[in-house]
Amino acid sequence: MGRLDFSTILRGDHLASLGSSVLTMLELTALTWLLAMVVGIVLALVRMSPSTLMQRAVAVYVEYHQNVPMLVQIFLWYFGISTFLPQEWQQWLNHHGSEFFFAFISVGLAMGAYVSEALRSGIRSIPSSQHEAARALGLTFLQSYRLVVLPQALRIALPALISHTVLLFKNTSLAMTIGVAELTYITREIENESFRTVEIYMVATVIYLAISLTIMALGSRIERRTSLAGR
Amino acid sequence: MTDILQILRDYGLLLLVGQYPNGPLGGLAITFAMAVLGILLAFPLGVLLALGRISPFALFSWPSTVIVYVARGVPLIMLIFWMYYFLPVATGRPVSGFSTMVATLVVYQASYIAEIVRAGIEGLPKGQMEAGRSLGLSYLQTMRKVILPQALYNMVPTLLSQFISTIKETSLGYVIGVNELTFAANQINTTLLTKPFQVFAILAAVYFALCFSLTLITHQLERTVTARRASAPTRGVPQVQPAVVIASE
Amino acid sequence: MNTMNHASAASPLISFEGVNKWYGDYHALADINASVGKGEVVVICGPSGSGKSTLIRTVNRLEPIQKGRICFDGQDIHARTVDVNKFRSHIGFVFQSFNLFPHLTVLENIMLAPIQVLRREKTMARERAMALLNRVGLAAKGDAYAGQLSGGQQQRVAIARALAMDPPAMLFDEPTSALDPEMVGEVLQVMQSLVRDGMSMMCVTHEMNFAREVADSVWFMDEGRIIETGTPDEFFARPQSARAQKFLTDLRSH
Numbered sequence: 001m002g003r004l005d006f007s008t009i010l011r012g013d014h015l016a017s018l019g020s021s022v023l024t025m026l027e028l029t030a031l032t033w034l035l036a037m038v039v040g041i042v043l044a045l046v047r048m049s050p051s052t053l054m055q056r057a058v059a060v061y062v063e064y065h066q067n068v069p070m071l072v073q074i075f076l077w078y079f080g081i082s083t084f085l086p087q088e089w090q091q092w093l094n095h096h097g098s099e100f101f102f103a104f105i106s107v108g109l110a111m112g113a114y115v116s117e118a119l120r121s122g123i124r125s126i127p128s129s130q131h132e133a134a135r136a137l138g139l140t141f142l143q144s145y146r147l148v149v150l151p152q153a154l155r156i157a158l159p160a161l162i163s164h165t166v167l168l169f170k171n172t173s174l175a176m177t178i179g180v181a182e183l184t185y186i187t188r189e190i191e192n193e194s195f196r197t198v199e200i201y202m203v204a205t206v207i208y209l210a211i212s213l214t215i216m217a218l219g220s221r222i223e224r225r226t227s228l229a230g231r
Numbered sequence: 232m233t234d235i236l237q238i239l240r241d242y243g244l245l246l247l248v249g250q251y252p253n254g255p256l257g258g259l260a261i262t263f264a265m266a267v268l269g270i271l272l273a274f275p276l277g278v279l280l281a282l283g284r285i286s287p288f289a290l291f292s293w294p295s296t297v298i299v300y301v302a303r304g305v306p307l308i309m310l311i312f313w314m315y316y317f318l319p320v321a322t323g324r325p326v327s328g329f330s331t332m333v334a335t336l337v338v339y340q341a342s343y344i345a346e347i348v349r350a351g352i353e354g355l356p357k358g359q360m361e362a363g364r365s366l367g368l369s370y371l372q373t374m375r376k377v378i379l380p381q382a383l384y385n386m387v388p389t390l391l392s393q394f395i396s397t398i399k400e401t402s403l404g405y406v407i408g409v410n411e412l413t414f415a416a417n418q419i420n421t422t423l424l425t426k427p428f429q430v431f432a433i434l435a436a437v438y439f440a441l442c443f444s445l446t447l448i449t450h451q452l453e454r455t456v457t458a459r460r461a462s463a464p465t466r467g468v469p470q471v472q473p474a475v476v477i478a479s480e
Numbered sequence: 481m482n483t484m485n486h487a488s489a490a491s492p493l494i495s496f497e498g499v500n501k502w503y504g505d506y507h508a509l510a511d512i513n514a515s516v517g518k519g520e521v522v523v524i525c526g527p528s529g530s531g532k533s534t535l536i537r538t539v540n541r542l543e544p545i546q547k548g549r550i551c552f553d554g555q556d557i558h559a560r561t562v563d564v565n566k567f568r569s570h571i572g573f574v575f576q577s578f579n580l581f582p583h584l585t586v587l588e589n590i591m592l593a594p595i596q597v598l599r600r601e602k603t604m605a606r607e608r609a610m611a612l613l614n615r616v617g618l619a620a621k622g623d624a625y626a627g628q629l630s631g632g633q634q635q636r637v638a639i640a641r642a643l644a645m646d647p648p649a650m651l652f653d654e655p656t657s658a659l660d661p662e663m664v665g666e667v668l669q670v671m672q673s674l675v676r677d678g679m680s681m682m683c684v685t686h687e688m689n690f691a692r693e694v695a696d697s698v699w700f701m702d703e704g705r706i707i708e709t710g711t712p713d714e715f716f717a718r719p720q721s722a723r724a725q726k727f728l729t730d731l732r733s734h
Contacts, residue, residue: 212304365568
């Protein structure tokens with residue numbers, strides 16, 4: 001295999017594209033995460049409503065997003081659903097990074113399903129006596145959830161949420177298949193241009209590992225800070 | 232709607248079995264083959280990796296830990312590219328896309344299974360190993376006869392769940408040109424060009440039908456196991472559930 | 481009072497020579513020098529944290545030592561040539577928390593090690609296991625699982641499991657401490673029957689009546705050292721050290 005030579009890939013232009021691809025990846029991850037959290041919380045709350053229709057709707061949403069591959073969901077959005085958008089929207093998107101947008105939407109909506117399941121599991125594990133005690137003190141339904149049930153449910157759901165965050169981060173790399181210039185995309189480009197396959201793949205792997213491990217470490221730290229004695 | 236039926240009629244077979252018998256097998260058949268091979272090989276490897284992870288010998292624990300962390304911390308698509316370029320170099324022979332995908336899926340799934348098995352092993356009381364050793368059983372004997380039977384007691388729903396994940400992961404074979412279901416759908420789309428939504432909706436529906444039915448079977452299995460345990464609460468194992476639902480896809 | 485005093489000082493079965501153990505900076509066992517003769521029954525007592533469990537766990541190498549020597553049947557148990565698994569099969573160990581294998585039946589629990597380690601044939605192992613179950617008074621429970629038995633029954637199975645290896649010595653680490661009071665008696669009875677049959681025994685326990693009736697020696701430990709040894713009569717009636725006196729007073733006032 002010969003000696004490793006990192007100098008070519010760490011040259012100015014390659015370094016610049018590496019840097020910007022990492023930024024793109026981080027941007028995509030952050031925005032997608034926000035979308036997923038919002039969607040997840042909304043879905044979890046809707047699922048608690050007394051209407052069976054609403055509950056079924058959320059169940060269908062969750063099952064769809066958990067049983068169809070992420071790649072296929074991205075394709076469906078980017079190639080399929082995009083054609084149903086009004087022409088002006090499509091044109092606007094094409095000029096403003098439609099690939100990024102559709103990657104963001106598809107991964108965000110999909111991970112929202114996972115988040116809602118984690119929250120639902122956490123909420124279900126809090127005995128109803130907690131909610132009853134809060135209501136008995138005079139708190140409203142929403143207050144009881146906000147101040148008593150959700151804080152405890154979130155702590156229980158935390159390990160799953162951290163795991164889903166890492167999964168979300170890794171799923172954003174699939175955006176490369178529709179042309180988003182994130183890390184994997186640029187890695188292949190640099191590899192094609194410089195032929196230094198081992199070196200560039202090692203760099204990309206280290207970057208991915210560093211971020212995954214950081215997320216997991218952050219998650220552990222949050223878990224420890226918020227854990228209740230005896231739980 | 233008629234579009235969809237038309238597509239199914241014209242291309243349904245392509246989606247299911249590729250160009251067979253007029254060409255190589257493809258489509259859903261290949262997807263299924265990769266997933267089955269993947270999970271069958273991943274399970275034993277996963278148990279080995281778990282044992283390696285908890286081994287006090289650095290010779291075993293170091294490589295196992297590295298493999299598990301890399302497989303879980305790096306996106307699957309990146310692992311696929313790694314394998315795609317380095318398997319031929321390592322074996323000195325050309326490696327088909329199919330084999331590359333299976334190899335990647337095996338390592339990827341084994342890493343997730345390893346963590347689940349490891350949690351199961353470490354969740355058992357320490358006294359179990361001590362009791363086995365005190366009777367004169369060796370470490371491996373105690374593992375084989377006392378620890379692993381308890382840790383792996385309820386692996387079937389877990390393995391089924393990982394199998395479903397593997398099916399979804401096979402879709403990434405598309406990026407290295409493996410003729411599986413997603414690749415077949417893309418071929419149809421490039422041929423038709425005017426009906427992308429219908430094609431990809433069919434694609435999603437096929438995966439959904441397959442994975443959802445397997446999910447229902449998994450739920451049923453879990454219910455049966457819980458029911459059996461409730462009626463005979465004293466037989467067998469202190470159930471150790473991994474606290475984290477480790478979704479790999 | 482054990483009237484059949486088999487204690488043979490000439491060739492001890494188990495001996496501790498200058499044994500020391502540290503957990504990091506904490507000196508868990510300090511300068512232990514003592515021995516157990518063939519057929520001798522030693523009860524080890526003392527306040528919690530005194531190192532009693534640690535000491536008994538060093539005998540079958542569940543805990544390592546940093547200094548000194550432990551000999552079993554004349555041989556250094558830490559010698560390079562010693563096969564630790566073979567060695568452990570010669571000493572029976574009974575845990576405070578029983579540690580039965582929940583995925584196996586009672587009979588399978590007892591048969592496991594004789595088949596795997598002593599390479600006994602299955603039918604012979606089963607017969608032997610049934611005989612041992614009979615001996616501990618649980619003949620009908622062969623096909624039950626641990627979870628279906630009471631604590632006292634589980635501990636008796638644990639004793640049978642250890643006996644299945646035909647060990648010349650048995651170690652008991654607080655065998656009745658995890659049991660409800662009404663079940664303590666049935667376990668002590670089994671242990672007493674072992675003594676009557678000449679078993680060599682080291683037993684960490686708080687059951688002072690058991691010590692009085694069955695032990696040949698009592699070792700009193702505190703802060704990792706053996707402070708005082710003596711026959712049960714001597715120890716209980718006339719404890720020499722202040723610490724032993726305090727310990728016995730505290731014990732009696734319960």
